[in-house]
Amino acid sequence: MKRTITGLVTVFFLLFISAFSFASELDEIRAAIKEKDAKWIADETSVSVAAPELKKLRVRLEKPDKADIHGLILVSPPVSGLYESLDWRNYNGLNYVTQVRDQGNCGSCWAFATTGALESYMLIMNDTPALDENDSEQILVSCGGAGSCNGGYIDQASNFLRDTGLPDETCYPYTATNGTCGNACANWQSSADRIAYWSYVATTSPTVDAIRNALSAYGPLVTTMDVYTDFFSYKSGIYSYVWGTLEGGHAVLIVGYNDIDQYFIVKNSWGIGWGEGGFFNIAYSQINPTVQFGYWTIAYLQEAPCTYSISPTSKSFPVEGGSGTITVSVGTQCSWTAVSNASWITIPPGSGGTGNGTANYSVAANTGSSSRTGTITIAGKTFTVTQIGPSYSISPTSKSFPAAGGSGTFNVSTCAGCSWTPVPNASWITVTSGSGPGSGTVKYTVSANSAKGTRKATITVGGKVFAVTQKGR
Incomplete structure (x- = not known):
C-alpha cells in the first residue's frame, strides 16, 4: 500500500513539475510575442503539452538533396489579375482542401503534406469540391520507400504519388507506426489516385511572388519549414518566430495567401487541437534563413510542363x-x-x-x-x-594625272552578290560607269586643273580608297 501511495505521489509530482515547466515556457513565449510586437497568440495546445520527445516526432522531415533536383524547377510565369487574397478552402465559394489529419507520435509530416496535396489535386482535377477525399498516408509510410516514422522526403514521396499513387484510407488506415506493406488491401494499386507530374516551385531561394503565382495556377503546394519551440504553442494569428530553439524540419501544405495582411494560409498535420482548427497563418517575412518557410516548395501538375x-x-x-x-x-x-x-x-x-x-x-x-x-x-x-560582311579589293589603288586631266579605270573584286557604288569626294572627278553587284571596273574622268597647286581626291568603294593626284598648271 505504501509503495502504491509513493508511486502516485511521484507521478503527481512529475506532472506538477511538467505543468509548471510548460506554464513557464508559455509565459516566456507570450513575453517574447509582446516584446517583438508579433501578431499571434500563444496558448496551450494538443502538441505543446506533449512530452519533449513526442514533440520531436512531429518534426522529422528530411530535406531534399540539392544535387538531386535534376533541373526540376518550375518557372511559373506571372499570373495576371491575382486577387489580394486566395484560400483554396473557399475558392469561389467552394472547398478544395480536405480535413485536417493528425500524424500522431510518428515523424510522418512528409507523408501528410504530400497526401494532402494529392487530395486537393484530385478535387481540383475532378471538379469535386467538398468531397471527403481521404487517401491512405499509411500506404505512403509503409510502401512508398520515401521514409518512415523517423522522417522522410517530400520529393521521394512525390515520385511515389506520380508513379504508383495512393488508395483510399480504408485500404490501410493510419496507425502512426511504420507498419508493413503486406497489411494493405489487395490490388490497391489499381484504385490508386496519382498525380501526373510534380515540380519544384522553389528550392532554397523562395519568393512570395513565386509561391503566390503557383498557388493560383496549380492549387495547394507542399512546402517545408524549420520549427522552433514557440510554434508548438501557436493558437491563432499570424505566426512569426519569437522564442525557442530549433526542434526540427517540418512539411506542411500551403492552401492560400493574404496580401493585405502579408501571410500564407497553411494546413498542418497535428490535429484540430492545435492552431486554428489545425491550420495556421504565417507571415511572408518568415521566408528567411531562420524559419526557412517556403524552401523546397512543390507543385502537383495535371500535365508535364513543356520543355524545349x-x-x-x-x-x-x-x-x-x-x-x-x-x-x-x-x-x-x-x-x-x-x-x-x-x-x-x-x-x-x-x-x-x-x-x-x-x-x-x-x-x-x-x-x-x-x-x-x-x-x-x-x-x-x-x-x-x-x-560575315562583304570583302572588297581594288587594283590599282592610285593614279596621278597632269594638269590637263584625263580618264582612268580601276578594278573592283568582291563576291557575286555583293553590292557597291563608287563615291568620289571631289567635284572634279566624275565616275562614268561601274557598280555592283559582283566584281567590275570603275571608269572615271578627271577635269583640267586650272590652279597652280597640286590637288588630291579619292574614290571610295566598299570601304576601299582609290587615290587621285593631279598636278597644277
Whole structure:
C-alpha cells in the first residue's frame, strides 16, 4: 500500500513539475510575442503539452538533396489579375482542401503534406469540391520507400504519388507506426489516385511572388519549414518566430495567401487541437534563413510542363548567304513556332508544329558593309545567325594625272552578290560607269586643273580608297 501511495505521489509530482515547466515556457513565449510586437497568440495546445520527445516526432522531415533536383524547377510565369487574397478552402465559394489529419507520435509530416496535396489535386482535377477525399498516408509510410516514422522526403514521396499513387484510407488506415506493406488491401494499386507530374516551385531561394503565382495556377503546394519551440504553442494569428530553439524540419501544405495582411494560409498535420482548427497563418517575412518557410516548395501538375531544346543553337554564314535547319525537341503535346527577328533571315510560312520537328530557314546575301547578327526564336529558345560582311579589293589603288586631266579605270573584286557604288569626294572627278553587284571596273574622268597647286581626291568603294593626284598648271 505504501509503495502504491509513493508511486502516485511521484507521478503527481512529475506532472506538477511538467505543468509548471510548460506554464513557464508559455509565459516566456507570450513575453517574447509582446516584446517583438508579433501578431499571434500563444496558448496551450494538443502538441505543446506533449512530452519533449513526442514533440520531436512531429518534426522529422528530411530535406531534399540539392544535387538531386535534376533541373526540376518550375518557372511559373506571372499570373495576371491575382486577387489580394486566395484560400483554396473557399475558392469561389467552394472547398478544395480536405480535413485536417493528425500524424500522431510518428515523424510522418512528409507523408501528410504530400497526401494532402494529392487530395486537393484530385478535387481540383475532378471538379469535386467538398468531397471527403481521404487517401491512405499509411500506404505512403509503409510502401512508398520515401521514409518512415523517423522522417522522410517530400520529393521521394512525390515520385511515389506520380508513379504508383495512393488508395483510399480504408485500404490501410493510419496507425502512426511504420507498419508493413503486406497489411494493405489487395490490388490497391489499381484504385490508386496519382498525380501526373510534380515540380519544384522553389528550392532554397523562395519568393512570395513565386509561391503566390503557383498557388493560383496549380492549387495547394507542399512546402517545408524549420520549427522552433514557440510554434508548438501557436493558437491563432499570424505566426512569426519569437522564442525557442530549433526542434526540427517540418512539411506542411500551403492552401492560400493574404496580401493585405502579408501571410500564407497553411494546413498542418497535428490535429484540430492545435492552431486554428489545425491550420495556421504565417507571415511572408518568415521566408528567411531562420524559419526557412517556403524552401523546397512543390507543385502537383495535371500535365508535364513543356520543355524545349533546339540543336544546334547557332550557325555562321558566308557573305553569299545560304540555308539551314534547326531541330526542335519537345513533348508530344507541346506546340511551337519559329520566328525570325531579322528581315534577312527568312522562315517559310507556317513554320512550327506540335512535338518534335524541324525549322528551315534561309539567309540572304549580305549587301551591307559589315558583318551582321540575327536570331530565330523557338518557344523561348534562341538560335543565333552570324554572317560575315562583304570583302572588297581594288587594283590599282592610285593614279596621278597632269594638269590637263584625263580618264582612268580601276578594278573592283568582291563576291557575286555583293553590292557597291563608287563615291568620289571631289567635284572634279566624275565616275562614268561601274557598280555592283559582283566584281567590275570603275571608269572615271578627271577635269583640267586650272590652279597652280597640286590637288588630291579619292574614290571610295566598299570601304576601299582609290587615290587621285593631279598636278597644277
